[in-house]
Amino acid sequence: MKLILDHVFILTDEFAHVADALVSLGLKESFSRDHSGQGTSNRRFEFSNSMLEFLWVRDSDEAENGPARDLQFPKRASESAASPFGIILCSAYTQSEFLPYPGWAYQPDYFKPPMAFHIGNNSTKLDEPLCIFAPFIKPKENKPETGLFQSISNVTIQIATSVLSPEMQAASKACGLTIRTGKEHLMEIVLDNNRLSKHQDFRPNIPLIVHW
Numbered sequence: 001m002k003l004i005l006d007h008v009f010i011l012t013d014e015f016a017h018v019a020d021a022l023v024s025l026g027l028k029e030s031f032s033r034d035h036s037g038q039g040t041s042n043r044r045f046e047f048s049n050s051m052l053e054f055l056w057v058r059d060s061d062e063a064e065n066g067p068a069r070d071l072q073f074p075k076r077a078s079e080s081a082a083s084p085f086g087i088i089l090c091s092a093y094t095q096s097e098f099l100p101y102p103g104w105a106y107q108p109d110y111f112k113p114p115m116a117f118h119i120g121n122n123s124t125k126l127d128e129p130l131c132i133f134a135p136f137i138k139p140k141e142n143k144p145e146t147g148l149f150q151s152i153s154n155v156t157i158q159i160a161t162s163v164l165s166p167e168m169q170a171a172s173k174a175c176g177l178t179i180r181t182g183k184e185h186l187m188e189i190v191l192d193n194n195r196l197s198k199h200q201d202f203r204p205n206i207p208l209i210v211h212w
Contacts, residue, residue: 002092003174007051011084016054037109039063050152085129090137120167
């Protein structure tokens with residue numbers, strides 16, 4: 001199965017104040033939403049081909065006891081050794097019944113069945129990003145683009161581990177995604193093929209570097 005990176009998320013502090021810094025750079029923020037039953041809320045930056053989502057735990061009790069409890073969002077958000085990242089993948093083909101790695105079905109309250117996510121079994125490994133396959137998402141069409149901050153060219157995720165799970169290895173083959181190991185959890189996003197050769201490092205507030 002050919003996989004495509006649909007979008008990524010980063011778990012952050014309440015209300016994702018770091019998103020204000022992206023707005024100040026000129027990125028356009030999209031709508032926000034609460035995830036009923038999941039105990040999280042988000043702030044979103046949408047691009048022609050992908051999305052960057054900042055996610056925070058809005059209701060710990062709901063996150064720990066609702067249908068998303070096995071995603072362990074409260075632990076991932078609070079433990080320094082845990083990866084704060086999530087990778088959402090889709091198939092390059094409009095119709096496919098194959099699943100890219102072993103996992104389990106998560107039916108969110110905010111989607112009607114059968115719109116369920118397929119969660120990689122590495123969800124028990126807090127030091128790895130969540131691998132989330134969305135079989136109901138169709139690949140986006142390439143469109144002509146002008147201006148700045150139009151598309152995500154590549155996302156590189158560094159994982160603070162030396163050995164990757166089979167699920168993470170399978171996800172790493174997705175178009176638009178690069179996985180590497182290192183000493184710290186870090187996400188680097190390249191926008192518009194880094195046309196202006198500029199970048200902004202948001203550490204230590206959040207493990208994110210944006211290139212444009």
